[in-house]
């Protein structure tokens with residue numbers, strides 16, 4: 300998809316390099332999103348796939364490689380958003396609070412600065428779709444890097460009570476404890492099991508796990524995390540951070556029941572736009588990036 304953006308016609312000895320560090324990034328849409336934006340603005344930059352095998356234990360080497368090879372930055376994706384932190388020189392205040400990094404900037408003096416554009420990307424996408432979350436109760440599925448970014452963004456901007464459910468309860472408890480430190484007034488609870496009632500009592504339901512992507516299943520063996528007896532309400536907003544497929548089983552069911560559904564594509568583009576601006580200092584061409592994310596050449 301859009302591989303022509305990376306043709307050698309556009310790469311030479313002066314090309315500035317950024318890339319995506321992750322464990323399974325063959326189908327990532329960040330590649331066409333960023334390369335189409337560089338192309339659109341006539342920037343001699345290229346965004347490369349930087350696959351790091353999770354079994355190889357080499358994320359530290361990979362991060363040091365950014366510095367050694369003169370990269371200007373990188374995005375970080377599953378499963379390294381938290382584990383990359385010890386190998387960075389500095390974190391932005393937001394990344395420090397969130398405890399997860401999705402963007403690295405390599406400064407002129409070769410310092411690696413970790414930031415997080417997932418929070419801004421998530422909130423910007425909700426805003427652009429007219430979704431209001433102030434004082435509304437939130438159920439968050441997951442406690443990894445993306446879920447952390449979402450939880451901090453919602454708490455910081457004044458959502459209602461937050462309920463967190465994660466396969467590994469200890470990880471959800473850790474997130475809740477850290478969140479509570481920054482937002483002492485924020486009601487937060489952790490569930491060790493997910494019941495229909497937990498879904499019914501929340502206005503905003505967010506899947507921040509990969510369950511629903513091809514071949515990724517919940518511990519129940521299903522490709523969704525909620526109890527099978529569940530139905531959604533028309534007043535609810537259901538967000539799945541997954542963007543491949545665009546309609547997961549969660550969104551299909553929620554949409555069928557009349558809830559408002561949002562997939563992860565808008566967030567993907569918005570977080571990419573924030574990373575792009577951080578690296579290049581330029582406004583991101585959102586329309587071009589959106590078209591590239593959808594696989595359409597403008």
Ligand code: NAP
Nearest residue numbers: 378441442443444445466467508509516517540563566567
């Ligand atoms: P991560 O840091 O590795 O966290 C993964 C989370 O999902 C953890 O809470 C993990 O639970 C849970 N999980 C993983 N496999 C599971 C399974 N089979 N059953 C139940 N729970 C499972 O990953 P991440 O970076 O947060 O990404 C999570 C999802 O968000 C991915 O689908 C990613 O594509 C999506 N995402 C989308 C955007 C966007 O812009 N749209 C941005 C970031 C992420 P445990 O703690 O039990 O392991």
